[in-house]
Amino acid sequence: MSTLTCEQxxxxxxxxxxxxxxxxxxxxxxxxxxxxxxxxxxxxxEAVSLMExxxxxxxxxxxxxxxxxxxxxxxxxxxxxxDAMLQSEVIMDLVQPPASLTxxxxxxxxxxxxxxxxxxxxxxxxxxxxxxxxxxxxxLVERSRLGAADIHEHVRRRLGDVVAQERPRDDVGEAAARxxxxxxxxxxxxxDEPMDLSLVPPFxxxxxxxxxRIPYGEVRPYAWVAREVGKPRATRAVGQSLHINPLAPIxxxxxxxASDNTLxxxxxxxxxxxxxxxxxxxx
Numbered sequence: 001m002s003t004l005t006c007e008q009x010x011x012x013x014x015x016x017x018x019x020x021x022x023x024x025x026x027x028x029x030x031x032x033x034x035x036x037x038x039x040x041x042x043x044x045x046e047a048v049s050l051m052e053x054x055x056x057x058x059x060x061x062x063x064x065x066x067x068x069x070x071x072x073x074x075x076x077x078x079x080x081x082x083d084a085m086l087q088s089e090v091i092m093d094l095v096q097p098p099a100s101l102t103x104x105x106x107x108x109x110x111x112x113x114x115x116x117x118x119x120x121x122x123x124x125x126x127x128x129x130x131x132x133x134x135x136x137x138x139x140l141v142e143r144s145r146l147g148a149a150d151i152h153e154h155v156r157r158r159l160g161d162v163v164a165q166e167r168p169r170d171d172v173g174e175a176a177a178r179x180x181x182x183x184x185x186x187x188x189x190x191x192d193e194p195m196d197l198s199l200v201p202p203f204x205x206x207x208x209x210x211x212x213r214i215p216y217g218e219v220r221p222y223a224w225v226a227r228e229v230g231k232p233r234a235t236r237a238v239g240q241s242l243h244i245n246p247l248a249p250i251x252x253x254x255x256x257x258a259s260d261n262t263l264x265x266x267x268x269x270x271x272x273x274x275x276x277x278x279x280x281x282x283x
Contacts, residue, residue, distance in 0.1 A: 003030075118165040119155055120177045121148035124184040126272060130155055131180065132162055133173035137196035140246045141180075143268065158199075176250065183249070186279055188216055191250045203229070204241035211242065214255040217280040221259040243267045249276055 003026065117139065120131045130151035132140040140159065144150040155162055168174055172193040179189040195212075197205045210228045214220050222235040222242075231237070242253040243265060254276040258264040266273035277283045 117159055117162040118169075118173055119152060119162040120165050120173055121151050122177060122181060124181065126184065126268075126275065129180060131173055131177050132159055133171075133176065134196070135171060137194040138172060138176050138247060138250065139196045140199065141248060141250060180250070184279070193250075195247055195250070197246070199246045200241070200244060203231075203237065204244065207238050207241040208245055208247070208251045208253075211245075211253055211256060212251045214252055216252075217282055219255045219257045219277070219282060222256055222264065223259055225256055239265060252276075255280075255282075 117132055117134055120133075122129055122131075127143055127145040128147055128151055130140075130142040130144070130148070131138065132142070132155050140155060142151050142155050142158075144154065152162070152164065165173065176191065176193045179191055183189050197208060200208065206229045207225055210225050211220075222238045223232070225238045225242075226232050226234045229238070238256075242256055245251055245253045245267060248254065248267065254266060254273045256264065263270055263273055263277075274283060
């Protein structure tokens with residue numbers, strides 16, 4: 001069998017008691033190119049069943065191991081259960097797949113996790129905060145006074161599916177979340193994690209990149225930002241851009257005020273802007 005349909009691939013994954021060498025190669029090639037089969041091969045219940053069977057040293061099935069590895073790539077809950085069972089080696093020892101299959105699955109898993117958006121939620125004096133990020137950059141900061149579930153729903157509507165990242169993880173999101181907590185406690189921190197501004201148009205991106213340079217405890221007028229981005233008459237457009245800042249307060253749009261020293265506007269409301277400026281010692 002040199003070329004598999006999705007139906008044939010899933011049949012081999014879920015039903016085959018053993019695989020011929022040519023079937024194993026064809027299955028590897030199909031999974032490498034078909035995200036739907038990789039992501040949808042097993043339900044959580046089926047994955048748990050396979051893990052339990054692995055603990056009991058049950059029959060070794062190549063197709064089952066491929067399906068389980070594919071499921072664990074996308075499912076934090078099942079990966080957590082696998083970790084809790086301390087059965088990583090046992091699970092992957094369910095079969096002895098070809099080295100090429102193991103290498104392909106490892107690469108696909110790494111690529112998937114790197115692209116995957118994760119969401120950390122935590123409390124601050126201003127309510128609940130959610131931080132959405134990938135392996136490479138911070139994407140969105142969301143606030144809510146209603147709780148973590150409300151944040152998750154808002155982020156899902158804006159970004160699509162995200163993975164709730166409840167356990168600490170050594171990545172840019174963990175570092176930024178820790179700094180956000182410390183910042184709201186009044187500690188001076190430097191947010192130097194990479195930022196992904198793909199949610200906003202190019203002009204807004206330039207406005208936010210300029211605003212990110214304003215030092216802690218200082219303010220600048222809207223007109224200053226407009227001049228810095230090369231559009232000195234665009235103070236109103238600057239204000240509109242700051243209003244849709246997806247990374248406040250990491251990008252400190254609260255540090256931009258009107259030329260007459262009044263606060264101007266703020267997406268989170270003037271009470272929040274006033275609170276943040278007091279926190280930094282400006283007011």
